[in-house]
Amino acid sequence: MNARVEVxxxxxxxxxxxxxxxxxxxxxxxxYEGVSGMRVGKWITFAVEGGERAEIEGRVDEMxxxxxxxxxxxxxxxGLAEAGLEETAADGGEEAR
Amino acid sequence: xxxRIGVVRFPGxxxxxxxxxxxxxxxxxxxxxxxxxxxxLEGVRGIVLAGGFSFxxxxxxxxxxxxxxxxxxxxxxxxxxxPVLGICNGFQILTEAGLLPGALMRNDRITFVxxxxxxxxxxxxxxxxxxxxxxxxVRYTVAHGxxxxxxxxxxxxxxxxxxxxxxxxxxxxxAATDAANPNGSLRNIAGIRDEGGNILxxxxxxxxxxSELLGSGDGAPVFRGLVEAAA
Numbered sequence: 001m002n003a004r005v006e007v008x009x010x011x012x013x014x015x016x017x018x019x020x021x022x023x024x025x026x027x028x029x030x031x032y033e034g035v036s037g038m039r040v041g042k043w044i045t046f047a048v049e050g051g052e053r054a055e056i057e058g059r060v061d062e063m064x065x066x067x068x069x070x071x072x073x074x075x076x077x078x079g080l081a082e083a084g085l086e087e088t089a090a091d092g093g094e095e096a097r
Numbered sequence: 098x099x100x101r102i103g104v105v106r107f108p109g110x111x112x113x114x115x116x117x118x119x120x121x122x123x124x125x126x127x128x129x130x131x132x133x134x135x136x137x138l139e140g141v142r143g144i145v146l147a148g149g150f151s152f153x154x155x156x157x158x159x160x161x162x163x164x165x166x167x168x169x170x171x172x173x174x175x176x177x178x179x180p181v182l183g184i185c186n187g188f189q190i191l192t193e194a195g196l197l198p199g200a201l202m203r204n205d206r207i208t209f210v211x212x213x214x215x216x217x218x219x220x221x222x223x224x225x226x227x228x229x230x231x232x233x234x235v236r237y238t239v240a241h242g243x244x245x246x247x248x249x250x251x252x253x254x255x256x257x258x259x260x261x262x263x264x265x266x267x268x269x270x271x272a273a274t275d276a277a278n279p280n281g282s283l284r285n286i287a288g289i290r291d292e293g294g295n296i297l298x299x300x301x302x303x304x305x306x307x308s309e310l311l312g313s314g315d316g317a318p319v320f321r322g323l324v325e326a327a328a
Binding site for chain 1: 156157160161164192193198199200202203204205206207245247248281
């Protein structure tokens, strides 16, 4: 299959996220109340050609471990959808680590 | 015969000339450029990964540089016991490459920090710090946005136990206070070494502390030690 891939990368829980904290304070100063726990992550999308679904998932997982996320500080999850389909590929994303 | 020391250049490296001059200032050394796409270390006996913003710091600082062709050779060289020094972005690349543990995250106060910084030399058990005395205070410049050193608690404990914390951020009295910590690094860690002692990574710039006339000459012993180890 040809797949559309979405990868989500986030700092591990407990890791200080100064960017998230700063945004939270900015929203507070704009008058938005009750906002908490803001974290900023990365959303990466791309296409992958060829292979069975499991094989593509294996390759994407390796890409995440080796480059797209740093397992020391980040967690990642990803989702695949058959290329050409309209709906988001986020559903069915796997939690890893 | 002069000792060849490689200075690696990635797209976005910007302290390469400072490092080249710092290495060249040591008698008996011959600095050599190493372009990131090369796979040939050209007979160098020591390697420096200089500061800057390799590949624009895209994704994470050092994450992309770590997969440049030259890095395979640098990693092999380091694993053979060759002296490798990573400064600032070079430190980030060494952690991304897995040659040093932990990671460098965004500074806890968001801002890019650029200032003179007191450091305590915590170990003299590396070629780069052997000309200092243990506990000596030195002043380098820090200039980075992502220098917040983090690692798992047990990794930090092991680094401390094995004497692998090389430099710590301190104030002018030598106290490792929060106020002296420019970026939120755990336990005020500014630099670490590997098990063998031949790999050193640090965020502050010894290459910008090469002349009393320009503020500090405290960095010069680092390069002298590197060249001696490579000879």
